[in-house]
Amino acid sequence: MKSxxxxxxxxxxxxxxxxxxxxxxxxxDLETTxxxxxxxAQNGADMIELGVPYSDPLADGPTIQAAATRAxxxxxxLDDVLAVVKQVAPKIEVPIILFTYYNPIYYRGIESxxxxxxxxxxxxxxxxxxxxxxxxxxxxxxxxxxxxxxLLVAPTSSPxxxxxxxxxxxxxxxxxxxxxxxxxxxxxxxxxxxxxxDLHNTxxxxxxxxxxxxxxxxxxxxxxxxxxxxxxxxxxxxxxxxGTTESGLKAIAEFCSSLKQAIS
Amino acid sequence: xTATPIKNTSTSVPDKLGRFGPYGGKYVPETLxxxxxxxxxxxxxxxxxxxxxxxxxxxxxxxxxRANPLYFAxxxxxxxxxxxxxxxxxxxxEDLNHTGAHxxxxxxxxxxxxxxxxxxxxIAETGAGxxxxxxxxxxARFGLECIIYMGVEDMERQKLNVFRMRLLGAxxxxxxxxxxxxKDATSQAIRDWVTNxxxxxxxxxxxxxxxxxxMMVRDFHAVIGRETRQQCEEKWGGLPDILxxxxxxxxxxxxxxxxFIPESSVRMIGVEAAGESVASGKHAATLTEGSPGIxxxxxxxxxxxNQGQIIEAHSISAGLDYPGVGPEHSYLKDTQxxxxxxxxxxxxxxxxxxxxxxxxxxxxxxxxxxxxxxxxLCPQLTGNHRIVFNCSGRGDKDVETVAKYxxxxx
Numbered sequence: 001m002k003s004x005x006x007x008x009x010x011x012x013x014x015x016x017x018x019x020x021x022x023x024x025x026x027x028x029d030l031e032t033t034x035x036x037x038x039x040x041a042q043n044g045a046d047m048i049e050l051g052v053p054y055s056d057p058l059a060d061g062p063t064i065q066a067a068a069t070r071a072x073x074x075x076x077x078l079d080d081v082l083a084v085v086k087q088v089a090p091k092i093e094v095p096i097i098l099f100t101y102y103n104p105i106y107y108r109g110i111e112s113x114x115x116x117x118x119x120x121x122x123x124x125x126x127x128x129x130x131x132x133x134x135x136x137x138x139x140x141x142x143x144x145x146x147x148x149x150x151l152l153v154a155p156t157s158s159p160x161x162x163x164x165x166x167x168x169x170x171x172x173x174x175x176x177x178x179x180x181x182x183x184x185x186x187x188x189x190x191x192x193x194x195x196x197x198d199l200h201n202t203x204x205x206x207x208x209x210x211x212x213x214x215x216x217x218x219x220x221x222x223x224x225x226x227x228x229x230x231x232x233x234x235x236x237x238x239x240x241x242x243g244t245t246e247s248g249l250k251a252i253a254e255f256c257s258s259l260k261q262a263i264s
Numbered sequence: 265x266t267a268t269p270i271k272n273t274s275t276s277v278p279d280k281l282g283r284f285g286p287y288g289g290k291y292v293p294e295t296l297x298x299x300x301x302x303x304x305x306x307x308x309x310x311x312x313x314x315x316x317x318x319x320x321x322x323x324x325x326x327x328x329x330r331a332n333p334l335y336f337a338x339x340x341x342x343x344x345x346x347x348x349x350x351x352x353x354x355x356x357x358e359d360l361n362h363t364g365a366h367x368x369x370x371x372x373x374x375x376x377x378x379x380x381x382x383x384x385x386x387i388a389e390t391g392a393g394x395x396x397x398x399x400x401x402x403x404a405r406f407g408l409e410c411i412i413y414m415g416v417e418d419m420e421r422q423k424l425n426v427f428r429m430r431l432l433g434a435x436x437x438x439x440x441x442x443x444x445x446x447k448d449a450t451s452q453a454i455r456d457w458v459t460n461x462x463x464x465x466x467x468x469x470x471x472x473x474x475x476x477x478x479m480m481v482r483d484f485h486a487v488i489g490r491e492t493r494q495q496c497e498e499k500w501g502g503l504p505d506i507l508x509x510x511x512x513x514x515x516x517x518x519x520x521x522x523x524f525i526p527e528s529s530v531r532m533i534g535v536e537a538a539g540e541s542v543a544s545g546k547h548a549a550t551l552t553e554g555s556p557g558i559x560x561x562x563x564x565x566x567x568x569x570n571q572g573q574i575i576e577a578h579s580i581s582a583g584l585d586y587p588g589v590g591p592e593h594s595y596l597k598d599t600q601x602x603x604x605x606x607x608x609x610x611x612x613x614x615x616x617x618x619x620x621x622x623x624x625x626x627x628x629x630x631x632x633x634x635x636x637x638x639x640x641l642c643p644q645l646t647g648n649h650r651i652v653f654n655c656s657g658r659g660d661k662d663v664e665t666v667a668k669y670x671x672x673x674x
Contacts, residue, residue, distance in 0.1 A: 055573040056447070056559065058454050059293045065441060077571045102291055103558045107572030129291045129558070133281060154295035156461060161297070179295050180459035 002095040004124040004148045004171030007047055008206040008228060017223040017263040018046040020208060021256055022099065022233035023240060024067035025050050025084060026076025032245050034084050036252060040236075041092035043253045044260025048092075049126065049231065052081050052100035059128035061183030063234035067241060078104055082120040089121030097124040097150070097171070102134075110138055114145045124148035124171045132165050139168060150174050150208075155195060159202075166203035172229060175199060176211045177222070183234045185212035193225040200226055216262030223263040230263055277595060282475020282562075285598060287591035290474040292454070292561045299461045304476040306381050311483065316380070320373055324487065327405070328368050332357040334495035334652070339622040344642045351642065354504070355625070355655040356492050356520065363398045365628065365657030366485060366516045371398035371467055373484040375406055378465035385409045385464040389453040391418055391446030391512070392583030392630060393425025394657055395469030400434035410434040413453045415444035418582045425661050443576045446512075446586045450560050470513025471590030474561030478590050485519025492652060493523050500650065506531045506641075509654035510634040511551065511604065512584035514593045516656035525601060534593060535637045537579035538606035548577035549606035550589040551597050559588040565597070580609035580669060581629035583657075607636040613669055615639070616659060628657030629665065 011018050021040050025033050033050075040048050053071035057064065078100075085096055098117055105113045105127065117125070125147055130138060132151060142149045148171035153162050156179055166173055177192045178185065192209060199207050209222040210231030219230040239251040277284040290300055310316040324330040337353045344351050358366035371388075378386060386408045390396030396412040403410035412429055416438045419426050429436050442448035450473075457466040471478045471485075496504050507524060509517035511534035524530040539547035547553065554565040559574055567575040567587035577587040596602035607615075612629060615636035620626045627635065634653055641651075659666070 055442070056451055058451055058560075059458070061455075069441070072573065077573075079571075101558075103568070103574070104572035106558055106563075107568065128293055129561075131290060131292065131294050131297050133297075134289055134291055152294045154293070154297075156295050156298045158298060165294075176293075176295060178459075179461055181455050 001146060002123045004047060004095050004097060004150070007095055008172055011046060012206070012228070017227060018208065018229035019044055019219070019256070019260045019263060020047045020049055020229050020231040021045050021236045022049040022051060022231060024053060024064060024071055024237055025081040026053055026071030026074060027067040027237070027241060028070065028245060029074065030076060030080055030084055032240070032249070034088050035249055036240060037088045038092060039249050039253045040256050041094045043256040045094055045256055047095045047097055049097045049099050049233070050081065050085065052078055052098060052104065054101040054104065057101060059181055061181040061234060063184065063238050064182050067237045078108070082116055085120040085122055095123035096121065097126060098122045099126045099128070102127050102130045105138070110141055114142055114147055118145050118147055122147065124150055126150050126174060128152065132161070132168060135168065143170065152176050153199065155179050155191060159198070162199065163202050166199065166205060169205065172206040172208045173199060173203065174231070175207050175209045177209050178212050180211065182211050184214040184238070188212065188218050188221050192222060196226040216258045219259050220262040230259065232259060277592065278475060278479050282479065284592045284595035286556070287564050287594040288475055288478055288562050290561060291558045291563065292474050293458055295458045296461060299457070300474055300476065302381065306377055307476055307480050310377060310380055316376060320376055323372055324369070328362045328372065329360060330487065331491045332360045334492060334499065337623050340619065343618070343622055344638060348646045349642065350648045352648070352650045354650065354652045356488060356652060358488060358516065358654060358656045359625070359627065359631070359658035363394070363401050364660065365394040365398065366488060366519060366654070367395040367398040367469060368401065369487055369519065370469065370481050370484040370515065371395065371402045374465070374467040375402040375408065378408070378467070379406060381465060383463065383465035385460065386467055387411045387413065387453050387456050387464055388467045388469055389413045389446065389449040390469065391449070391585060392581065392628070393418070393422040393429065393661060394583060396434070396436070397425050397428050397432070399467050399469070400429040400432035403434060404432045411456070412436050413439050413449040413456070415446060415449045416440045417444040418446065418449070421582050421665055422661055423664070445576070446582065447574065447577070454560065470515045471518045471592060472513040472560060472562060472564070472588055478562065478592055481515055482518040482522055482592060485515055486522045488516070488519035488654060489521065489523030492520060496652070503527055503530055504652040505649045506533060506651045508533045508535065508634045508637060508651060510535050510584065510630050510656065511589060511593060512537070512548070512586050512630060513588070514590040516654045518590060518592060520654040521596070521602060532596070532602040533637065533641070534602055534604045535634045536604060536606040537581055537584035537633055538608045539578040541608055542606060546578035547606065548579040548584050548586060550587060551593060551604040552606045556594065562591045564589055564591040564594045580665065581612065581633065583628070583630040584633060605637055605640065607633050611636040611639065613666060616666060625655070626659035627655060628659050629662045631656045
């Protein structure tokens with residue numbers, strides 16, 4: 001089975017910074033999602049974050065909110081998303097990380113949810129509304145099942161919290177680069193550099209930076225600041241949603257390559 | 265006057281993690297966790313601080329107009345009297361507060377807390393606009409910047425309150441996501457807080473959201489129940505038999521109930537909005553029809569589909585049009601300490617008319633839901649019962665909605 005941690009290990013051995021693109025499943029449709037996963041894998045993605053559309057995405061800005069709303073309007077549900085993963089995962093080498101809010105997990109039941117995502121071929125989970133204090137209930141069974149649950153660190157997190165989160169986080173540590181929601185930003189906040197340095201002093205685990213990276217220049221910047229991965233969401237979702245399916249897939253292929261090139 | 269310290273939270277709930285049994289908690293992005301801890305620390309520091317409580321008590325008296333009366337509704341009581349049943353119906357007149365609803369109790373207290381925390385920018389969500397107006401009011405009073413998130417649908421339903429907020433100097437931010445109601449306004453307020461957390465305090469308007477809000481907002485409204493107990497004592501030297509309040513997020517109900525939770529002889533009834541009808545699916549009957557899940561930072565009963573996606577609520581009353589409910593209500597339901605029922609738009613309108621005609625009091629549409637339950641409750645009772653309602657808000661803001669609903673029938 002593919003593993004996020006092992007993937008990071010391989011990249012580290014080659015002194016590579018990982019590229020983790022994000023797309024919202026089911027936007028514009030599930031067929032495109034399947035194709036997009038392959039396209040991203042062929043164009044430099046080292047791992048892919050796949051967003052499960054949710055009715056109340058608290059941590060997301062307008063771009064990903066709108067993508068989720070469009071997918072839900074087409075009645076795209078967790079089972080559909082997992083079916084796509086099951087279909088595509090064997091064809092690509094890169095691990096798939098599922099990005100989902102907690103309520104759909106809770107509703108399904110943690111054990112059965114984990115079993116189903118594992119059966120589909122998902123490697124890791126990011127649950128943006130499950131902070132450390134609430135995550136225990138998911139972390140333990142996930143670990144038993146071999147699903148890596150990555151926790152988030154924010155610019156507002158205290159050193160004590162960062163330490164506790166870093167200890168519990170699996171696969172890597174997701175550093176939220178802004179106090180804010182997901183979305184394209186013109187500049188990386190300068191304090192990301194210090195946050196990365198602090199985190200590296202706290203933990204040996206890889207650190208991925210996300211929320212707001214939208215250009216090859218910004219990706220290179222976080223790499224130069226010491227990030228082990230650059231996570232790019234809204235900028236990809238936006239490109240995929242514009243124009244026809246074909247032009248969208250072409251656009252994300254080119255964009256993904258340019259991001260990878262910038263951090264290689 | 266002497267300052268009464270805000271009562272310590274009950275011994276059992278919430279626990280240190282903000283849990284009422286399985287409900288509550290803090291299901292929020294990591295960015296907000298330090299802010300919630302800071303808020304909890306500030307609340308714990310100031311809730312018994314003599315200077316804070318004295319300022320709050322003084323303003324509750326002179327600015328809000330507390331204590332408000334416990335009014336005996338003589339004609340309404342007569343209306344429901346039968347040979348074998350003599351109700352005595354009392355109204356706790358929160359509608360007589362400054363700004364016309366209970367909401368200001370909490371908005372005022374949180375503003376005082378925000379000032380002490382050094383936060384000069386205030387955000388809030390609003391459904392019916394009563395919490396928005398209360399927040400805009402206290403922000404004007406203390407010279408704080410004020411941004412109110414409100415669904416576009418609610419802005420249309422509650423034009424008068426939108427104008428009131430703007431008159432008070434607040435910025436009203438329309439939220440068009442989802443169906444443009446309270447749920448979406450709350451999500452947008454949380455996103456704003458995530459983004460501006462260092463400069464901003466979020467005055468959450470109900471006993472919902474992540475810990476410590478359900479506890480803190482309850483405590484700030486508990487003055488309703490404390491005054492009620494004292495007024496009952498003065499009027500008949502005892503406790504009420506039944507408490508009734510409407511429940512959307514549940515702040516006015518918690519405010520009335522909290523004082524009486526240990527009094528097992530007191531029956532507590534929360535009334536939700538059944539919208540067009542429970543069977544139609546167009547309702548906001550979260551506790552009576554929903555199931556546990558996570559919304560806006562807390563685990564509680566909510567309206568969701570078979571995939572765990574939140575379902576839009578429906579109610580003629582913008583303040584009850586919410587698919588979630590405060591976690592302590594979920595706890596009171598499961599422990600059977602309180603009962604929850606739902607009444608339809610139609611029943612609420614009929615109750616609004618009845619109270620207007622019998623008592624000369626036009627209640628808010630939210631509040632009318634509580635009164636509507638009398639139609640179901642009274643036939644089940646015999647003997648003498650003292651029933652206390654939380655008359656949580658006045659109906660001026662709803663006159664247009666009611667006129668539209670009734671068409672030419674009035």
